[in-house]
Amino acid sequence: MRILGILLALTVPLLAPTAPAAARAAADRPAVVGHRVIRHSVQGRRIVAWHLGEPGRPGAPRVVLIAGMHGNEGAPGGILRSLRDGPQIQGADLWVVPAYNPDGLAANTRRNAHGVDLNRNYPYHWTNLDGSYESGPRPASEPETRAMLRFLRKVRPRYILSFHQPLNGVDTDTKDQAFARRVARHLHLPRKTFSCGGVCHGTMTGWYNHRFRGAALTVEYDAHPSRTRMRRTAPRQVLDIFGAWRGRAGVDLVPGSQPQR
Numbered sequence: 195m196r197i198l199g200i201l202l203a204l205t206v207p208l209l210a211p212t213a214p215a216a217a218r219a220a221a222d223r224p225a226v227v228g229h230r231v232i233r234h235s236v237q238g239r240r241i242v243a244w245h246l247g248e249p250g251r252p253g254a255p256r257v258v259l260i261a262g263m264h265g266n267e268g269a270p271g272g273i274l275r276s277l278r279d280g281p282q283i284q285g286a287d288l289w290v291v292p293a294y295n296p297d298g299l300a301a302n303t304r305r306n307a308h309g310v311d312l313n314r315n316y317p318y319h320w321t322n323l324d325g326s327y328e329s330g331p332r333p334a335s336e337p338e339t340r341a342m343l344r345f346l347r348k349v350r351p352r353y354i355l356s357f358h359q360p361l362n363g364v365d366t367d368t369k370d371q372a373f374a375r376r377v378a379r380h381l382h383l384p385r386k387t388f389s390c391g392g393v394c395h396g397t398m399t400g401w402y403n404h405r406f407r408g409a410a411l412t413v414e415y416d417a418h419p420s421r422t423r424m425r426r427t428a429p430r431q432v433l434d435i436f437g438a439w440r441g442r443a444g445v446d447l448v449p450g451s452q453p454q455r
């Protein structure tokens with residue numbers, strides 16, 4: 195019953211806005227088709243996944259974009275907020291989580307409010323690490339980790355991009371190397387190998403790549419990407435990776451035409 199309850203909780207939107215509120219939200223954010231509070235952080239902040247694009251479109255790839263996993267790497271969150279707050283998106287079934295570690299972002303710290311590096315807390319090749327890579331008392335000990343495990347198991351994206359700073363590059367020595375090269379080319383970032391000094395322990399991408407068919411990839415910008423790059427250039431480049439674009443639905447593209455029923 196408990197598992198059934200969890201599944202139901204995931205299926206039913208956790209926030210069911212009233213009709214006027216929903217209409218207002220749709221007018222303010224035409225790209226957003228839904229959202230889900232996937233859990234709360236250690237300090238009780240909401241972790242929100244925003245659903246964008248065309249979920250029902252045949253052939254549209256399902257994609258999850260995550261930023262702010264490390265709270266002192268805040269700039270790429272601007273890419274995801276720009277996608278959320280901009281025009282309608284076509285051609286992809288897209289989820290964005292702009293502030294995955296909201297307590298760390300509020301405090302401008304890498305780790306969460308328990309002092310744990312979320313990207314060492316995942317249940318794949320987990321090991322006991324200390325210092326800035328503190329991996330927690332056990333795998334998936336943190337509410338933020340369990341939130342993302344549950345969300346990704348449910349959504350099962352074909353592609354995940356996890357945005358970080360400041361290493362300036364895309365890891366092309368990874369599960370789907372053609373995809374990684376495509377990401378590097380579109381984002382104008384160099385191809386690199388992020389080996390974590392040997393084995394990457396307890397990372398989100400490592401866990402997802404091991405457990406699911408889809409490909410999860412780390413993208414690193416430099417320490418100070420420009421606001422224009424984050425808010426204007428990169429959002430368009432990210433959509434290009436997946437063959438998606440900003441614009442209104444096809445029925446609106448022919449001036450003066452009546453919607454077909």
Ligand SMILES: [Zn+2]
Pocket residue numbers: 263264267357358359
């Ligand atoms: Zn990072």
